[in-house]
Amino acid sequence: MIIYLLCLLLFSLGIYCVLRKRNIIKIIVGIIISEYAVNLFFILVAYRKGGRSPIFSPDSAILNMVDALPQAVVLTSIVIGLATTALLIAIAMRIYGKHRTFDITRINELNG
Amino acid sequence: MGSKSKNEQGMTLIVKTITRLTVGLILLYGIYILSHGHVSPGGGFAGGVIIALSFIHLMLAYGKEVALKRLPKGVTSFFESMGAIIFLSIALLGFTGGYFFLNFISKGEPFRLFSAGIIPILNIAISLKVGAGLFAIFVALVLLKLFPPEDD
Amino acid sequence: MFELYFLLIFMIIGAVIAIEIKDLLSSVIAVGAVGLGLSIVFLILKAPDVAITQLVVEILCLIILIRATLKKDLPFSTTGRWFLNTLITVLFIASFLFVSWKALRDLPEFGNPLMRVASAYLRDGLLQTGSTNIVASVILDYRAYDTLGEATVLFTAVIGVLAVARLIGRKKPEDKDVEEDGF
Numbered sequence: 002m003i004i005y006l007l008c009l010l011l012f013s014l015g016i017y018c019v020l021r022k023r024n025i026i027k028i029i030v031g032i033i034i035s036e037y038a039v040n041l042f043f044i045l046v047a048y049r050k051g052g053r054s055p056i057f058s059p060d061s062a063i064l065n066m067v068d069a070l071p072q073a074v075v076l077t078s079i080v081i082g083l084a085t086t087a088l089l090i091a092i093a094m095r096i097y098g099k100h101r102t103f104d105i106t107r108i109n110e111l112n113g
Numbered sequence: 114m115g116s117k118s119k120n121e122q123g124m125t126l127i128v129k130t131i132t133r134l135t136v137g138l139i140l141l142y143g144i145y146i147l148s149h150g151h152v153s154p155g156g157g158f159a160g161g162v163i164i165a166l167s168f169i170h171l172m173l174a175y176g177k178e179v180a181l182k183r184l185p186k187g188v189t190s191f192f193e194s195m196g197a198i199i200f201l202s203i204a205l206l207g208f209t210g211g212y213f214f215l216n217f218i219s220k221g222e223p224f225r226l227f228s229a230g231i232i233p234i235l236n237i238a239i240s241l242k243v244g245a246g247l248f249a250i251f252v253a254l255v256l257l258k259l260f261p262p263e264d265d
Numbered sequence: 266m267f268e269l270y271f272l273l274i275f276m277i278i279g280a281v282i283a284i285e286i287k288d289l290l291s292s293v294i295a296v297g298a299v300g301l302g303l304s305i306v307f308l309i310l311k312a313p314d315v316a317i318t319q320l321v322v323e324i325l326c327l328i329i330l331i332r333a334t335l336k337k338d339l340p341f342s343t344t345g346r347w348f349l350n351t352l353i354t355v356l357f358i359a360s361f362l363f364v365s366w367k368a369l370r371d372l373p374e375f376g377n378p379l380m381r382v383a384s385a386y387l388r389d390g391l392l393q394t395g396s397t398n399i400v401a402s403v404i405l406d407y408r409a410y411d412t413l414g415e416a417t418v419l420f421t422a423v424i425g426v427l428a429v430a431r432l433i434g435r436k437k438p439e440d441k442d443v444e445e446d447g448f
Contacts, residue, residue, distance in 0.1 A: 004266075004375055007273045009365050011280055013358045018284045020354040026289050026334055030296050033326070034280050037303050040319075044310050050376035054311040055399035056154065057391055059224045066399070067311045068383045069390075073403040075315050077415040080158050080243060083322045084422035087250045090333045091429040094257060103289075146317070151396040154313035156404070162321040169328065193423070197416060204409065214409040220395030229396035235405045235412075242416055246423040247325060254332055257430040 008045060012038035025093045025103045029086065036082045040075045047071040124174050132174035139167040147240040151229040157236040161243030168248050177255060186252060189245045196242030203231055203238065269309055276302045289334040297327040314400045 015038060018031025047068035055069040093103065100108050147160025172180035207215030221228035276299050283295035300323035307316035373379055380387075386403060396402035404412050 002369065002375060004269065004273065005369050005372070006366070007270070007277065009362060009369075011273075011277055013362060014277065014280045014284060016361070017354055017358055020357065021350060022284070024289070026330075027284070027292065029330070030283055030292055033296055034283065034299060037276075037299060040315075041303060041306065044307055044312050044315060045375065046372070047312070047378055048310045048376060049378055049380075052311055054154070054313050055387065056313070057223070057397045057399075066387050068378045068380050069386055069399040069403055070383045072312045072315050073400050073408065074411070075312075076156070076158055076318055076400065076404060077411060079315070079318050079322050080162070081415055081418050081422075083162075083247070083326055084250070084419050086326055087247075087254065087329055088422050088425045088429070090329055091250075091254060091257070091426045094254070094333055095429055098257075151398050151401045153398065154317055156314060156318075156398070156401050159314070159317040159321055162318070162325060166321060166325060169325070173328075193420070197420065200413065200416060204413065214406070216394060216406055223391060223395055223397055229394055229402070230406075232394065232396050232401055232405045235409070236401070239405075239412065239416070242419065246419050249423055250426045251325075251329065253427050253430040254329060 004045060005042070008038055008042050011035075011041070023104055023106050025096065025105060028105075029089050029093065032089065033082075033086060036078075040078060040082075043071040043075045043078075128174050132170060136167050136171050139170060140164060143167060143240075143244075147236055148233065149226065150236040151232045152224060152226065157239030158243055160236070161240035162247060164240065164244040165247040165251070169251050172251070172255070177252075181252070184248065186249070189249050189252070192241050193245035193249065196238045196240075196245065199238035200235060200242070203234055207231075269306065272302050272306050272309070276306070290331065293327065293330045293334055296330070297323060300326070314398070 012035050015031045015033075015035025018034065019028050022028055022031065047070070049065060049067045052065050052067040053063050055066045055072070057063060096108060097103055102108065143160045143163030143166075145160075146155035146163060147157055150156035150160065168180055168184055171183065204214050207213055207217055209215075210217045216230040216232075218230040218234075220230050223229075227233075279295050279299040279302065283292045283299065286292050286295065300319065304316050304319040304323065307313075307319055386407060387399060390399045390402045390407075391397065394402040394406045396406070
């Protein structure tokens with residue numbers, strides 16, 4: 002229970018960074034941190050006390066494996082997160098090239 | 114990449130020598146991770162990212178000309194499309210026995226490298242797709258000239 | 266479970282540093298520390314596949330972020346409606362934490378997952394797919410549709426990056442000043 006709350010605190014830090022900061026790189030950092038927190042929450046839900054990783058061994062029968070389904074979901078989510086982060090950074094670099102700043106309060110020209 | 118003229122020549126001799134020694138090992142490790150994805154931790158995603166990282170390593174140390182000579186952009190997009198096509202065609206071949214994504218190849222003996230039916234082939238397809246896609250993203254971000262001359 | 270709490274607190278401290286520090290490069294490196302801590306947490310929580318993937322993805326993400334922030338020490342801006350923005354943000358986060366605390370009481374306790382579907386996968390996975398690694402058998406056999414969708418998203422992201430970052434864009438003839446600007 003406390004560990005879930007710590008994970009949600011990490012997510013809240015990411016959301017705070019997205020909502021409060023005025024620098025595009027800081028906003029991307031906030032998105033990355035909240036994405037980490039969501040991935041961590043999935044794996045925390047999947048954990049089983051005293052469990053083993055979900056890989057069979059030829060020697061011994063492993064009975065108490067952890068939940069494999071959230072791990073498979075998170076595995077795809079991590080790679081998608083990297084791709085979307087790269088897209089965000091490309092857009093941010095384009096904005097820097099046009100406006101010479103990462104500060105979103107100074108980006109107020111609308112002529113594309 | 115502020116000083117472009119120096120960075121395009123690559124880094125110092127020490128970095129280049131270490132890169133020449135390690136880049137093959139990194140590539141080999143990526144291939145190991147992806148080909149043993151069904152018997153040990155790893156799989157197509159991690160293997161593909163490691164393969165992309167080996168070429169990125171080359172590009173960071175030697176400059177973009179050397180890396181793009183080893184793996185041109187056309188080849189990158191070809192590999193990415195190839196991964197998608199292999200993935201979809203394996204999925205469609207499942208219709209020969211019944212349904213989409215049917216594991217139609219024989220399972221073989223567990224704990225062996227050649228086992229588990231279509232899973233190793235799909236791992237290779239996924240790794241081609243992920244590796245080529247991430248390398249293409251990196252190349253696009255490096256080639257993007259966003260700092261005009263008065264900024265450097 | 267002591268090391269898990271320790272690593273989580275380390276990650277929270279790293280996140281606070283990444284958010285509040287003024288230098289952009291230090292902020293990016295603090296994010297890298299958070300990601301590597303997350304990788305060790307995955308390893309402790311018995312998810313080796315996810316740990317390997319998180320490690321290598323973190324390295325690539327860090328390289329791309331450093332590429333975006335290199336040699337740009339920009340002033341850190343706190344202009345705008347400072348008080349109102351902070352108030353709204355803190356209110357939003359407080360309400361979010363309250364609702365999630367109410368929702369967390371319905372979840373199973375940490376360490377006792379439900380595993381209604383996953384127990385069938387763990388029981389029959391080796392026989393039905395022949396794969397020793399259950400995670401690989403889930404993402405590539407039982408739920409390969411998810412992976413197909415993931416491949417589509419990745420393809421779309423690559424196309425988006427190539428379209429945003431391409432060298433020669435289509436320009437109107439009157440935009441001469443933009444053309445000389447080096448795009």
